[in-house]
Amino acid sequence: MDRQVIHEEMERARAGFHELLSRATEAELGQMSKGTRWTNEQLLFHMLFGYMIARNLVILVRLFGRLPVGVSRGFAVLLNASTKPFDAVNYWGSCGGPRVFGPRRMTAKMDRVIDGLHRRLDAEREEDLRRGMHYPTRWDPFFADFMTLADVYHFPTQHFDFHRRQLTLDTRG
Template sequence: MNKQTVHDELERARADFHALIGGLGEADWAGQTRETRWNNEQLLFHMLFGYMVVRALLTVVRIFGRLPRGVSRAYARLLDAAVKPFDEINYVGSCMAAKVFNRRRMGTKFDRVIASLHCRLDAESEADLARGMHYPVRWDPFFKDFMTLADIYRYPTQHFDFHRRQLTLDAAGRGR
């Protein structure tokens, strides 16, 4: 894994996020997104949340990556069985959290999370980055059956880019 590539991806997403939230009009925030139940503000929080959750996933990989692979495989199957409640919690959680980490706070939170990921990535050894575990593939289209720590660092920007296309912003096409 090339750490600089991941650092560059994180910075690109950070700059894009700030450009998005800095240029939105009132109607843009409340606009309905494509192919989701969220409005733009809620989806923007969800995009931020993808980076926030990675910090927890890094810890989970450190734990399960030291155990026999069958343990994480069983855990992933258990989580996959709970996909319906997960989807609803994911939806409602982003709706509620967007009220706290709203348009006035999202940018600052995004900066803090990205800075944290930069620091953590710099501290990772090659052995750490190669450690991995099984994931619940039904929870997210970017989860693979087995993911390394290096994969987890790349995941939030894939998630960000996917949802970026679902934003519906002004006629200038910023959400397209």
């Protein structure tokens, strides 16, 4: 995946996030989203959380991408075995996140996280972007069995775009 494409998609997601939160009423934020157990506000936090998690995934690829491939395969098997606890933390964390952040702080956090991802992506060497590791495919539909560092930078926007379609916000201007 091209580095510039990743930068552009993160900027598109950032602008979309800003627009969604700036236009949403309190009542809309409290409405249930489509196909999840979260409200729109909780789902928006979950979308932000995907970018927050990506920062840690980058670190994992840097570590496991330098080890024999079997090490990350074993790690992925272990993580797949812990899917139920992961799902619970993922769900409840997204329920509580908006209480901690609120819409205004969520927007500021998204800006800081994406700015950091941009800086990290710019600093990556091409050879490192091609390194990869195995991932727990049961944790997220956008985790492939093997993902490169470039794939990991792309992941949060795939996650964002998928969940954006589940929002029930009226974003017509």
